[in-house]
Amino acid sequence: MERGAKLFKDLIELGHGKSYPIKIFYADEILKATNNFSDSNLVSPxxxxxxxxxxxxxxxxxxxxxxxxxxxxxxxxxxIAVSSMVSGHKNFLKLVGCCLESEEAVxxxxxxxxxxxxxxxxxxWKRRMKIAEDMATALAYLHTAFPRPFVYTNLSHMNILLDEDGVAKLIDFSYCVSIPERETFVRVTLHWDSIVTWTIIIFAVT
Structure with missing residues (x-):
């Protein structure tokens, strides 16, 4: 219930009134689809x-x-909310849905x-330049395609996948920040291992 309420709130708030439907899977559906998370179904850890x-x-x-x-x-x-909004773009994975009732996030x-x-x-080097171009395109889409710009704050090679055609896909929007309407910046507090705290200010670029 907690996860569902928070997801619904984010979908409304970040979606700016536009509907981005996603499917909610039951835990048993996920287990059946993956043969109980069988190692034979493991793509890569x-x-x-x-x-x-x-x-x-x-x-x-x-x-x-x-x-x-x-x-x-x-x-x-x-x-989940941001993934549902960017699913139609070639440089993001296309989200089908999620499971909110399992112990782990799915x-x-x-x-x-x-x-x-x-x-x-x-x-x-040629492939690296193409990957950099794909990521620049993905980030520009986040900045310009929505009424409230999104800023991706967690860019790392760990959050980039390549498909079989070599197209780079940006994943993991857990730390994605939206710039509120009529605001030019947002203040973000980041915690590192509950010891070090960073406060940064992200400005909207026009």
């Missing part, structure tokens, strides 16, 4: 707290399922193509 699985159900012959082992409700709902994406973790050392 991209990092120590996120695991990706291939799956399918009666409506989607191929889906990509992200299981987040360490998350906060606020971050989960922000990720998000479900269209998996029509294979995706791989970005390893910079394996990329030629």
């Amino acid at each position: 991209f990092d120590y707290y996120r695991k990706w699985y291939s799956g399918k159900n009666e409506n989607h012959p191929m889906i990509l399922i992200k299981k987040d082992l360490a998350f906060k409700v606020d971050h989960l709902c922000r990720d 998000m479900v994406y269209h998996g029509v193509k294979k995706h791989y973790r970005l390893k910079i050392s394996e990329q030629t």
